[in-house]
Amino acid sequence: MSVTAFLVVLLSFYQTVGSVHSQGSPHDSFIIQYLERRLSQMEERMNQCEQKTVGVTQKTYDLSSEIRGYLSTLNVVRSEVQGEMDSMSARVDRVERELEYLENKIPTQTDIEMEEALLEQQIEAAELDLLKKKSNIKVEKDCSIGLSQIKSLKIVKKAGDTYGSWFKDPSQGSAKVYLLSGISNNTLLEYESLLSFIESNTTTPVKVLQLPFPWIGTGQLVYNGFLYYHKADTPNQILKVDLLNGTMVDSTLVPGAGRLPVYSLNPNTYLDVAVDELGLWVIHADPEYGGNLVITKLDKGSLAVEYTWDTKCRSRDAEGAFLICGTLYVVYNTRYGGRSTIQCLYDIHDIIHSDESPVMFFPKRYTSHSSIHYHPGDKQLYAWDDGYQTIYKVETHKNDQVTKE
Numbered sequence: 518m519s520v521t522a523f524l525v526v527l528l529s530f531y532q533t534v535g536s537v538h539s540q541g542s543p544h545d546s547f548i549i550q551y552l553e554r555r556l557s558q559m560e561e562r563m564n565q566c567e568q569k570t571v572g573v574t575q576k577t578y579d580l581s582s583e584i585r586g587y588l589s590t591l592n593v594v595r596s597e598v599q600g601e602m603d604s605m606s607a608r609v610d611r612v613e614r615e616l617e618y619l620e621n622k623i624p625t626q627t628d629i630e631m632e633e634a635l636l637e638q639q640i641e642a643a644e645l646d647l648l649k650k651k652s653n654i655k656v657e658k659d660c661s662i663g664l665s666q667i668k669s670l671k672i673v674k675k676a677g678d679t680y681g682s683w684f685k686d687p688s689q690g691s692a693k694v695y696l697l698s699g700i701s702n703n704t705l706l707e708y709e710s711l712l713s714f715i716e717s718n719t720t721t722p723v724k725v726l727q728l729p730f731p732w733i734g735t736g737q738l739v740y741n742g743f744l745y746y747h748k749a750d751t752p753n754q755i756l757k758v759d760l761l762n763g764t765m766v767d768s769t770l771v772p773g774a775g776r777l778p779v780y781s782l783n784p785n786t787y788l789d790v791a792v793d794e795l796g797l798w799v800i801h802a803d804p805e806y807g808g809n810l811v812i813t814k815l816d817k818g819s820l821a822v823e824y825t826w827d828t829k830c831r832s833r834d835a836e837g838a839f840l841i842c843g844t845l846y847v848v849y850n851t852r853y854g855g856r857s858t859i860q861c862l863y864d865i866h867d868i869i870h871s872d873e874s875p876v877m878f879f880p881k882r883y884t885s886h887s888s889i890h891y892h893p894g895d896k897q898l899y900a901w902d903d904g905y906q907t908i909y910k911v912e913t914h915k916n917d918q919v920t921k922e
Contacts, residue, residue, distance in 0.1 A: 660794045660842035662913040663869050664859075667898070670880040673906045674715060680785070682735040682888040683906050684899045685711070686742065687792050695739050696906075700785040701749055703731040707760070714906075728758055729765050734786030735888040735901065736779070740797060740817060747788040752776065755788060755799065757820060769820035771813055774801035779810065782836040782850055783887055793840040794893045800845070802832035810838065812845050812863070829871070830861035837889035839898060841913065844869055846877075854885045854903070868916050879909065 677698030686693050694708040707724040708714040717723050730748050737746040743766070744758045752775030757767040771788060778784045779802045789800040797817040802808055810830045814823040830838075830847040836857065838847045843865040850857050857879040862871045884903035891898055891911075898909040 661916045662842050663844060663916050664841055664846055665912045665914045666877060667879050668910045668912045671908045673908055675905045679904045680735055680887040681901045682737050683901060684890040685892055686739045687892050687894055688741040697737055701731055701733050703728045726763055736786050736789035738790040738792055740792050745790045767820050771799050773803045777802040777804050777808055780835040780837060781833045782852055791840050793891060794842050798840055800838050808832050826865055828863035830863055837886045839889050839891040841891060848889060850885050855883055
């Protein structure tokens, strides 16, 4: 019975009791009062019962909604599992078919032995070819000198940013000087001579060349009238630009380069182009060799890779490097700027050894280099020394151990 019906009955009962109460005796009046109290208690209990019923009904509804949510999630999971099972079944079928195919294609033991013998012949031929290339580099020129000391320095000028690169074209008969300021730009400054560069702030004109693509880092170089540089926004692409008309004539990708700065103290330089008596080189660091430096010989005409050497010279704490007659000299410093030293070298001819050579110090100047370029004709280093264009005079000696062929 609902509370409303109960109230109707109770009202009727009250009316009847009231009528009796007005007509009955005192004993009847007492009974009626007792019944009224009992009915009031019953009414209160009925209200409590209805409230509890409503609460239980709400909890039952909430539980039902939660169960429906779980069932929906379970259906989704079941569909996903079913899809994975179907996919796994298809993969198993495919693997079985591939295994059956491979079983039919596995060569006989004789074929395997013949293929192994052919592979060994190909490896031997490749090793012989590499040895021939290395031998050709050895006998291409009479290059039997090594670095004795860095004799003196000359601060030529202060021009451009803190980081930059400057150098002379080492080709025979060329006196032109080139300057690239900053770590990324597309402008090259050309001067007719070193004197023209020194006097460029007064009357001597400067030729400004706009490059087809911007460079990155400070590892650029001009050689035989062509600029070689690391193209910006690429990990390991070297461009060759004709300076007569400013057009790109060739490019190459240096294998294994571009994943690590070549020198840890120059974090924006990933490829360093160098030149020595033997020709054109690229210096870079390879994380697969513990971050040590790698030197790659390039053909100056086609930019084809001729040979690559993995050195034991670390890139950590290095600020620059250069080559003289096929020997890499690595310059180290501190990140606070100090006196630069050569502490590691690598000779492709295996004549000069790093552990047998003393540490060589640069003349006292407690700064840091952002680029160092060797000029094989002048026997000088053109360095960018904390914004100063500096020339170091080097002294070389004859390596008597080199065999003339």
